[in-house]
Amino acid sequence: MKDLIIPNDRDMGTPAKTGAPVTLEIDGMAVTVPEGTSVLRAAAEAGIQIPKLCASDNLEAFGSCRLCVVEIEGRRGTPASCTTPVTPGMVVHTGSSKVRKIRKGVMELYISDHPLDCLTCSANGDCELQDMAGAVGLRDVRYEAPENGGMVNHFEARNTSGEANPEWLPKDDSNPYFSYDPSKCIVCNRCVRACEEVQGTFALTIQGRGFDSRVSAGNAGDDFLASDCVSCGACVQACPTATLQEKSIIEMGTPDRSVVTTCAYCGVGCSFKAEMNGDELVRMVPYKHGKANRGHSCVKGRFAYGYAHHKDRILKPMIRDRITDPWREVEWDEALSFAASKMRGLQETYGKKSIGVITSSRCTNEETYLVQKLARAVFGNNNTDTCARVCHSPTGYGLGQTFGTSAGTQDFDSVEQTDVVVVIGANPTDGHPVFASRLKKRLREGAKLIVVDPRRIDLVKSAHVAASHHLPLRPGTNVAVVSALAHVIVTEGLINEEFIRARCDWDEFQHYAEFISNPRHSPEATAMLTGVDPAELRAAARLFATGGNGSIYYGLGVTEHSQGSTTVMGIANLAMLTGNMGRPGVGVNPLRGQNNVQGACDMGSFPHELPGYRHVKGPEVRKVFEEAWDVQIDAEPGLRIPNMLDAAVDGTFKGLYCQGEDILQSDPDTKHVAAGLAAMECIIVHDLFLNETANYAHVFLPGSTFLEKDGTFTNAERRINRVRKVIPPLNGYADWEITQMLANAMGAGWTYAHPARIMEEIAATTPSFAGVDYALLEEKGSVQWPCNEAHPEGMPLMHIDAFMRGKGRFIVTEYVATDEKTGPRFPLLLTTGRILSQYNVGAQTRRTDNVVWHEEDLLEIHPHDAEVRGLKDGDWVRLASRAGETTLRAKLTDRVSPGVVYTTFHHPDTQANVITTDYSDWATNCPEYKVTAVQISLSNGPTDWQEDYAAQAAQARRILPAAE
Amino acid sequence: MSPEKMVHMANQIATFFKTQPGGDQAARIAAHLTDYWEPRMLDQLHAHVDAGGKGLDDLVIAAETEIVKTHIRA
Numbered sequence A: 001m002k003d004l005i006i007p008n009d010r011d012m013g014t015p016a017k018t019g020a021p022v023t024l025e026i027d028g029m030a031v032t033v034p035e036g037t038s039v040l041r042a043a044a045e046a047g048i049q050i051p052k053l054c055a056s057d058n059l060e061a062f063g064s065c066r067l068c069v070v071e072i073e074g075r076r077g078t079p080a081s082c083t084t085p086v087t088p089g090m091v092v093h094t095g096s097s098k099v100r101k102i103r104k105g106v107m108e109l110y111i112s113d114h115p116l117d118c119l120t121c122s123a124n125g126d127c128e129l130q131d132m133a134g135a136v137g138l139r140d141v142r143y144e145a146p147e148n149g150g151m152v153n154h155f156e157a158r159n160t161s162g163e164a165n166p167e168w169l170p171k172d173d174s175n176p177y178f179s180y181d182p183s184k185c186i187v188c189n190r191c192v193r194a195c196e197e198v199q200g201t202f203a204l205t206i207q208g209r210g211f212d213s214r215v216s217a218g219n220a221g222d223d224f225l226a227s228d229c230v231s232c233g234a235c236v237q238a239c240p241t242a243t244l245q246e247k248s249i250i251e252m253g254t255p256d257r258s259v260v261t262t263c264a265y266c267g268v269g270c271s272f273k274a275e276m277n278g279d280e281l282v283r284m285v286p287y288k289h290g291k292a293n294r295g296h297s298c299v300k301g302r303f304a305y306g307y308a309h310h311k312d313r314i315l316k317p318m319i320r321d322r323i324t325d326p327w328r329e330v331e332w333d334e335a336l337s338f339a340a341s342k343m344r345g346l347q348e349t350y351g352k353k354s355i356g357v358i359t360s361s362r363c364t365n366e367e368t369y370l371v372q373k374l375a376r377a378v379f380g381n382n383n384t385d386t387c388a389r390v391c392h393s394p395t396g397y398g399l400g401q402t403f404g405t406s407a408g409t410q411d412f413d414s415v416e417q418t419d420v421v422v423v424i425g426a427n428p429t430d431g432h433p434v435f436a437s438r439l440k441k442r443l444r445e446g447a448k449l450i451v452v453d454p455r456r457i458d459l460v461k462s463a464h465v466a467a468s469h470h471l472p473l474r475p476g477t478n479v480a481v482v483s484a485l486a487h488v489i490v491t492e493g494l495i496n497e498e499f500i501r502a503r504c505d506w507d508e509f510q511h512y513a514e515f516i517s518n519p520r521h522s523p524e525a526t527a528m529l530t531g532v533d534p535a536e537l538r539a540a541a542r543l544f545a546t547g548g549n550g551s552i553y554y555g556l557g558v559t560e561h562s563q564g565s566t567t568v569m570g571i572a573n574l575a576m577l578t579g580n581m582g583r584p585g586v587g588v589n590p591l592r593g594q595n596n597v598q599g600a601c602d603m604g605s606f607p608h609e610l611p612g613y614r615h616v617k618g619p620e621v622r623k624v625f626e627e628a629w630d631v632q633i634d635a636e637p638g639l640r641i642p643n644m645l646d647a648a649v650d651g652t653f654k655g656l657y658c659q660g661e662d663i664l665q666s667d668p669d670t671k672h673v674a675a676g677l678a679a680m681e682c683i684i685v686h687d688l689f690l691n692e693t694a695n696y697a698h699v700f701l702p703g704s705t706f707l708e709k710d711g712t713f714t715n716a717e718r719r720i721n722r723v724r725k726v727i728p729p730l731n732g733y734a735d736w737e738i739t740q741m742l743a744n745a746m747g748a749g750w751t752y753a754h755p756a757r758i759m760e761e762i763a764a765t766t767p768s769f770a771g772v773d774y775a776l777l778e779e780k781g782s783v784q785w786p787c788n789e790a791h792p793e794g795m796p797l798m799h800i801d802a803f804m805r806g807k808g809r810f811i812v813t814e815y816v817a818t819d820e821k822t823g824p825r826f827p828l829l830l831t832t833g834r835i836l837s838q839y840n841v842g843a844q845t846r847r848t849d850n851v852v853w854h855e856e857d858l859l860e861i862h863p864h865d866a867e868v869r870g871l872k873d874g875d876w877v878r879l880a881s882r883a884g885e886t887t888l889r890a891k892l893t894d895r896v897s898p899g900v901v902y903t904t905f906h907h908p909d910t911q912a913n914v915i916t917t918d919y920s921d922w923a924t925n926c927p928e929y930k931v932t933a934v935q936i937s938l939s940n941g942p943t944d945w946q947e948d949y950a951a952q953a954a955q956a957r958r959i960l961p962a963a964e
Numbered sequence B: 001m002s003p004e005k006m007v008h009m010a011n012q013i014a015t016f017f018k019t020q021p022g023g024d025q026a027a028r029i030a031a032h033l034t035d036y037w038e039p040r041m042l043d044q045l046h047a048h049v050d051a052g053g054k055g056l057d058d059l060v061i062a063a064e065t066e067i068v069k070t071h072i073r074a
């Protein structure tokens, strides 16, 4: 199963086009290609490889190397085939003696300024310059340095008499993952174009002209690390030579095979080729046929996989009786029977419902499915939840109520056809980088952007991208702003009545229209509250309603509020009001934080829903699973994560199996979480590292990384992607096997032999997955659910002719201020987020070289707020809320508005969640991470809590030396 | 869970449904509570109502009455 045939990912030279068919003749062969295609690509389609150096099929043709010249009948000279579009009836000769001679001359020139150390070069065997020298039959190089004329090359540091060569530049090794060796550069410009066209960062330029031209990162004097480079790796991949090269390849050599798999970081779900040398992973390269990423990646997926081999990784099971004891390494059998008897014992003493599970959205679908099955079928209760609780549960509720399903409505390709994009409470360049690159590409083509965010995120203004409108609202006022946008659209008559009449419940719409037209929702009336300029808001609403295809992308800045679910409904209202639904370029798109948030929700890990979003109260649904599993299923919903912790403090919840999730660090109100964990009698942590939650655990089951197992992830566009085993599990077992062993230790009798068997069970029980199986995934690469008889190949777009629930529902969205209010003691609002190089609680990324970009969490403060408190950039500040206090360093910036402070939560020492409170979304209990009233003041170092915490953590992490 | 937290959560739900059209708010709150609250949370609500329902929105109290009618107490 692992040896999937990788579809041809040959470089076709120039991008594919979609025009009307054009037929031409190349070397006597008739070729038909879409209008706009280059001659180079047309030849490649016909199987003819024209030599090329500066062209690549992910970049617009540039025409600088002149290696791809051809002869065209009736045209003078020898045009470059990469920049020449096909015309009907054109007759092309690609291999005449004339063009061969030109190509040889071109190569001779290149090679004369290139070191001839191919055998020891890190790109040996993986170098297009080498390939082309072979292809054109270059046998000798006649150019020689003129005698006494100085040196005319870039690659020798000194001449034979020891004088320094002013043209020679040293290697730039500042980036931890790739190196830049200017001596091997052929100035083909591919890297520069990749950074511009693919990544959209514009970090690279060509400095100088002619012989003096050099690739340069940032301004003169910058190295890669100091430049704007975000280390996405696109330039490295584009480089035809060893100039830009992964350090892993330099160290380990070139790969000999590859396995296609899926990134385990964010919800974009990029496909990668894991390139192997023997059984060693030497490089991850974004996979060209990956439908989410189309050959692009970000620094995390591309480079930050080294945590798999980090020394902190735990590979042996461990147990202990009390959390004050040191850990004791044991064999799997002992750990599992210890865990099983503890859990069963708790159920005997405290009742069936006294234990539960938490799964992570980092786990595969198959793993998540098994973990919720463990709760429902083996524990006999519905106490199963997932960390999606704390991020996108309001999406589930809000979109479920309005459209009938929580699913995002589009695929990522849809962004290529959008005209107006609204980004609300999301920071794609950091959180969803590859989507951001695709979005920026569309913006550079002319689409308009509206950003609704308290912070001036990068998208608001960056290289060649600027938002038409930025609405910097006060944290906690999303509903007021979204309602004001709707107010403008309705009262100014900008609605799409035809769509609403055809697709939505008209009575509900009329009620809604009356509600939203009330002047109290106008931008002018709410400006005091939201802090948003009413004129700007009106302009934004008009643009969205009238600017063509309008799409909305939103993130955790929408959901993680007391009114998270209400804002999601408001967003759905905006899309329905303007008829932006059911075709490419429009829609409502939740940007999911972690890789498998979508899948975790689909797989029934919420306590009230069986797989496929079906409430446990439904007897027909329970029957499906009762028959499949041969058990009784509880008809009452189970506990959600915050409820589990509350029940633990109350003494009725005693045991927890926590797979791949670090609730102590990631959940709000750390002190409350710690109290809940401390009150439990058996916590089983199943993870890669001794995470923060493990400080309170009694059993540690070592987990496997995404490189070590088979399974599937479902990304933010509902795309089910395969995860393939690349190396054997270092801990001995894949995670699904461990859950199965635990279940069996508790008497389950499960016999899954492969995750494919688990997927068969999912398909058999869950209608939206009925058509999914591993064979289909092998064949198609990926599919977007629903995938069943009605949609055998899945569904890229949802709600095309009708909403999933039938008629779309307009729901009244009254703004209710959060109870988290600023006042004299806590006058500022804290909001939280994430940055590009780190991922969630940072357990993985902190254990890679990504730390060079983010050593610690910083508190962003507006200079005005800092000044009145006497704070300077870099000062330690005490950050306090009614829940607790912590310290971290200040960063003064006007990205945040006065009155607002901002931080990330990637580092456990910061303990940002000591500050966040236990307020939560009214419908789903999704915590209100994004709004906390705080005060800041100068401090001289860590708080007592931070120090106590560090001491407790050090104590709890002790491991006894293995018994001899 | 502290009584204040339970009351806060229940009232938040009532606050939303209060803004919705129709005359069946109590029933909708009751449905939301039975759909999402685990029985021991509902028990806590029942106990709180039995003890006078301090701090609870009237609609929550009405909803609790509905729940008692339709839902067997754990």
Ligand code: SF4
Pocket (backbone or CB within 6 Å): A191, A194, A195, A199, A201, A202, A203, A204, A217, A228, A229, A230, A231, A232, A233, A234, A235, A236
């Ligand atoms: S790694 Fe990415 S951002 Fe950095 S220079 Fe290369 S293409 Fe640009």
Ligand code: SF4
Pocket (backbone or CB within 6 Å): A184, A185, A186, A187, A188, A189, A190, A191, A192, A215, A235, A238, A239, A240, A241, A243, A244
């Ligand atoms: S660094 Fe590589 S891609 Fe960039 S110009 Fe030089 S040879 Fe071309």
Ligand code: SF4
Pocket (backbone or CB within 6 Å): A263, A264, A265, A266, A267, A268, A269, A270, A293, A297, A298, A299, A300, A301, A302, A432, A433, A434, A435
């Ligand atoms: S972290 Fe997200 S954007 Fe980056 S490579 Fe992984 S899936 Fe793609």
Ligand code: FES
Pocket (backbone or CB within 6 Å): A051, A052, A053, A054, A055, A062, A063, A064, A065, A066, A067, A068, A069, A080, A081, A082, A083
């Ligand atoms: S490949 Fe066409 S000019 Fe370089």
